[in-house]
Amino acid sequence: MGARLKVGVVGLGAWGCNVARCLYEMPECDLVVCSDLNEARRSMAERNWNVQTVASLDEMLAQHAEIRAVVISSPAITHYPLAKKALLADKDVFVEKPFTLNVRDAEELSALAAARGRILMVGHLLEYHPAVNRIREIIQSGDLGEIYYIYTQRVNLGRIRGDENALWSFAPHDLSQILYILGEDPVDVSARGQSFIQDGIEDVVFLSLFFANRRMAHIHISWLDPHKMRSTTVVGSKKMLVFDDAAASEKLRIYDSGAQSPATCSYGEAIQVRFGDIQIPHLIATEPLKLEFQHFINCVEHRITPRSDSQDGLRVVRILEAAQKSLEMDGLPVSLHSGAVSKALHPPQTINRQWTPSLPMVPGMPVVVAHS
Ligand SMILES: NC(=O)c1ccc[n+]([C@@H]2O[C@H](COP(=O)([O-])OP(=O)(O)OC[C@H]3O[C@@H](n4cnc5c(N)ncnc54)[C@H](O)[C@@H]3O)[C@@H](O)[C@H]2O)c1
Structure with a gap:
């Protein structure tokens, strides 16, 4: 293995601080630069970890060509545009959960990483x-x-x-x-x-x-x-x-x-x-976030597909999207295969207040109780 992996972190909020602290403490990599829109967060990073800071990913990419990997820990809405920009700059990318806010963006990032031969890992910490x-x-x-x-x-x-x-x-x-x-x-x-x-x-x-x-x-x-x-x-x-x-x-x-x-x-x-x-099994006491970044660095160094790769991220986003759809339909089950309401497209059934056991019921289907 050559020089230690040089890494940049985007987003220094409540969680981003943990991310930067962890990378700073790890002997396997060099935390070179951190980015945050907020000046106070940048000053905090300079004081705590003696890193250079910039306001945006654009500046990071322009001023720090030496970084090979970008870790994105900014809000969920920024994950897709920032990960895309970093992949297009031929960086390996770690993006915090949720991978993206819809399936289309997750599929696009996954295809982009594959086309450019980049490692793309999602922060599924557990x-x-x-x-x-x-x-x-x-x-x-x-x-x-x-x-x-x-x-x-x-x-x-x-x-x-x-x-x-x-x-x-x-x-x-x-x-x-x-x-x-x-x-x-x-x-x-x-x-x-x-x-x-x-x-x-x-x-x-x-x-x-x-x-x-x-x-x-x-x-x-x-x-x-x-x-x-x-x-x-x-x-x-x-x-x-x-x-x-x-x-x-x-x-x-x-x-x-x-x-x-x-x-x-x-x-x-x-x-x-x-x-x-x-x-009660004995468990190793290492911080899961460190284990997660050790895995990321190992995947980058040895060009291995991460455990929580973009396909894993996509599977989770697919369920989240279906769950959001169900939430908006007050709990109707949504199929993960077709995205349609599960168990056929039955309208809610109306029954009288007296229970009618012979009524053919569909599991999970809403029932309107008529007040006669
Ligand atoms: N893995 C975990 O256990 C875990 C836990 C908490 C949060 N998270 C994830 O980490 C991410 C960050 O969460 P948080 O709690 O730190 O959020 P936060 O809102 O506390 O902080 C976000 C930071 O990102 C900065 N920012 C916003 N847009 C930016 C941009 N374009 N470029 C640079 N900086 C930008 C903001 O100024 C802010 O300082 C989220 O995706 C969240 O879901 C993961």
Whole structure:
């Protein structure tokens, strides 16, 4: 390997500071230049990390030809134009989540990176988290048995953004994690949410994913919640596990617990519920953001396709776009294959207040209850 990789960072906000600090501390690269529109943020970077600063990516590209990689940690709306500009300047690019704000832009960036032979990696941080990697290994080993369902909670009273809703802000983490540990894409998605604080910007979203083989996942996201929760629960036919990323230690617990299905009970035997031991695996303590950038640098140096490459980013954006569509239709399931409302194009059915069991119902379809 030659000289250390020279890197520039665009965007020095709340998260961009972590990004720049991490790259500054890593021996594998040189943080050469940072860019932010805001002068106070640039001064802070000069003081903290002794880097040169510029106001824009244009200036960075014009004044620092020596940088080979650009890390984009500016707001989501800037990801597409800035990543495109950096790729066109033949830089390798790391772009924070969400990759883009629509599928079309994600496809264009992915094709551009491929055409120019550039590395394009998306900041799906949880794919580099030691606990998530352990969960993936456990699932793949079959130790949990058949996976029945997963649910995640990413809630707190936190940063309320005005330029994107909680779905686009938080769900990329949960979605990328779920796709990564299951190794499978959902068939359709349904989302409901509410905008309490700002018109048209959902503060809380409940998102449901449906997979083949009856698997389900549910994601609860909110920046309007009294608890800080960052948790993932996986329920399998043999065992279950809980990953609590807000815990200071012992973040992952595997429960040797479950219920016997009627098919495995002998005739006349009652279904057994089993409460077994709890196992707490040892996890390496390295900061996931450092592991993520080590992976990026390794991919750049050795021209390897990143784990969270542009195709991975595209899969997540495709689900986010479908979920947004569902959100706007008050929860109607949207197919990930066709983008259409799932389960056929049935209009809402009207039923009388007395329940009519013979009525043919479509799962997830809204029902209007008539008041007679
Ligand atoms: N991976 C994670 O865990 C994680 C966590 C939080 C945020 N993020 C992502 O990181 C990105 C930044 O988030 P944040 O919380 O730091 O946002 P922020 O709003 O706090 O900061 C954004 C910064 O970018 C600057 N900026 C805006 N447009 C710019 C441009 N064209 N050129 C240069 N600078 C520009 C702004 O002046 C501001 O300082 C977002 O995409 C967000 O989704 C990722």
